[in-house]
Amino acid sequence: MEKIYDMVIVGGGPGGYTAALYGARAGLSVVVLERMAAGGQIAMTHQVDNYPGFVDGIDGFTLAENMQKQAHRFGAGTKYAEVQKLELEGDVKRIHTDSGLFVSKTVVIATGASPRYLGLPNEQELTGLGLHYCAACDGMFYRGKTVVVVGGGNSAVADALVLSRIAKKVILVHRRDTLRATKVYHESLQKAENVEIVWNSKVSQLMHDGRVTGIKVENVHTGAEQEILCDGVFVSVGRQPASKLVAGLLALDEGGYIIAGEDTVTSIPGVYAVGDVRTKQVRQVVTAVSDGAIASHQAEEYIAAHDE
Amino acid sequence: MSVIAINKENFHKEVMLSEKPVLVDFWAPWCGPCRMVGPLVDEIAEERDDIKVGKINVDEEPELAAQFQIMSIPTLMVFKDGEVVSKTMGARPKAQINELI
Numbered sequence: 323m324e325k326i327y328d329m330v331i332v333g334g335g336p337g338g339y340t341a342a343l344y345g346a347r348a349g350l351s352v353v354v355l356e357r358m359a360a361g362g363q364i365a366m367t368h369q370v371d372n373y374p375g376f377v378d379g380i381d382g383f384t385l386a387e388n389m390q391k392q393a394h395r396f397g398a399g400t401k402y403a404e405v406q407k408l409e410l411e412g413d414v415k416r417i418h419t420d421s422g423l424f425v426s427k428t429v430v431i432a433t434g435a436s437p438r439y440l441g442l443p444n445e446q447e448l449t450g451l452g453l454h455y456c457a458a459c460d461g462m463f464y465r466g467k468t469v470v471v472v473g474g475g476n477s478a479v480a481d482a483l484v485l486s487r488i489a490k491k492v493i494l495v496h497r498r499d500t501l502r503a504t505k506v507y508h509e510s511l512q513k514a515e516n517v518e519i520v521w522n523s524k525v526s527q528l529m530h531d532g533r534v535t536g537i538k539v540e541n542v543h544t545g546a547e548q549e550i551l552c553d554g555v556f557v558s559v560g561r562q563p564a565s566k567l568v569a570g571l572l573a574l575d576e577g578g579y580i581i582a583g584e585d586t587v588t589s590i591p592g593v594y595a596v597g598d599v600r601t602k603q604v605r606q607v608v609t610a611v612s613d614g615a616i617a618s619h620q621a622e623e624y625i626a627a628h629d630e
Numbered sequence: 631m632s633v634i635a636i637n638k639e640n641f642h643k644e645v646m647l648s649e650k651p652v653l654v655d656f657w658a659p660w661c662g663p664c665r666m667v668g669p670l671v672d673e674i675a676e677e678r679d680d681i682k683v684g685k686i687n688v689d690e691e692p693e694l695a696a697q698f699q700i701m702s703i704p705t706l707m708v709f710k711d712g713e714v715v716s717k718t719m720g721a722r723p724k725a726q727i728n729e730l731i
Binding site: 357358359360361364365366367368381382383387402404420449450451452454456458459460462463533554 | 658661666725
């Protein structure tokens with residue numbers, strides 16, 4: 323018979339590994355199931371400056387990897403496996419993966435989110451051929467070139483700033499007339515002389531000759547179209563929750579986020595949702611790790627009550 | 631087999647003239663997703679005798695990066711008899727990398 327874990331965590335980002343750290347330290351048997359490698363979205367972040375304790379900031383991948391190592395130090399395990407199907411009802415949860423079955427008393431869903439696409443034809447074919455979702459990864463290939471950044475939130479503006487130090491010119495295309503990004507970014511953006519902002523506009527077409535050659539943008543008020551020639555396009559228009567696995571099992575909101583409060587409790591007893599996949603106001607590393615600690619505590623209490 | 635560091639000097643011999651198919655990982659140390667994929671590529675190198683595995687650091691080998699028009703990393707390419715037979719960009723789970731070969 324399979325080993326029955328106290329806690330199986332699906333997803334190896336900050337929320338998942340913090341749940342693992344707290345769970346392992348509380349004496350629970352814990353395994354994290356991760357499809358690729360520790361990290362999740364922060365692995366795409368060049369520098370994390372808003373996670374306290376790192377005076378000069380830290381690169382996202384190292385931060386994630388450290389969280390994994392710290393959880394391992396207390397006995398949590400990691401299995402590189404892709405979860406295919408979940409059976410969450412009842413006292414014993416069954417997690418089917420491409421590397422076999424895992425059985426557990428509790429399950430923490432820490433699957434996070436992935437970048438949102440523009441939703442344009444050719445988008446998939448052009449990905450990596452001038453169309454990018456990770457400025458920290460691919461920005462270096464645009465030294466001295468002209469690039470477009472699409473979006474107006476923190477990630478988009480951070481991307482524009484990273485790129486402004488590499489590219490000749492950066493054009494930020496945003497569908498509103500103000501940026502959603504936090505104030506700290508506004509000043510840096512004004513100082514960056516090679517950044518131009520195109521307001522009230524959305525991308526209507528990707529122009530290409532096999533590689534991106536430019537975009538067409540449409541003014542959201544007037545409908546007027548204009549062409550912007552560029553060498554590359556970096557998309558940063560928010561994210562979508564990775565909740566497909568639990569659709570039909572757990573209650574989701576219209577956006578696809580798992581409905582759970584600050585206590586991380588979902589619609590099924592013994593199942594918790596942490597980090598970006600959960601309904602919440604502030605999606606940050608610091609709130610994901612907080613969720614992880616709370617979920618672990620909830621799991622501990624649930625197990626104690628059930629083992630009585 | 632261990633992973634071979636590929637550079638412009640040994641590229642022809644190690645990749646183009648290789649008897650076995652070669653999985654090549656174009657990467658850079660500052661790229662998070664590359665660091666996610668790196669250990670998976672190492673594991674594949676350990677596990678498979680039927681292929682050769684090499685890594686090209688795009689910072690140190692800009693000529694090779696340009697030759698293969700690398701614009702996004704990590705890029706994984708499989709060479710057979712000196713030709714690129716499959717490629718993928720971005721971090722991928724191990725099973726998907728194995729399927730490339």
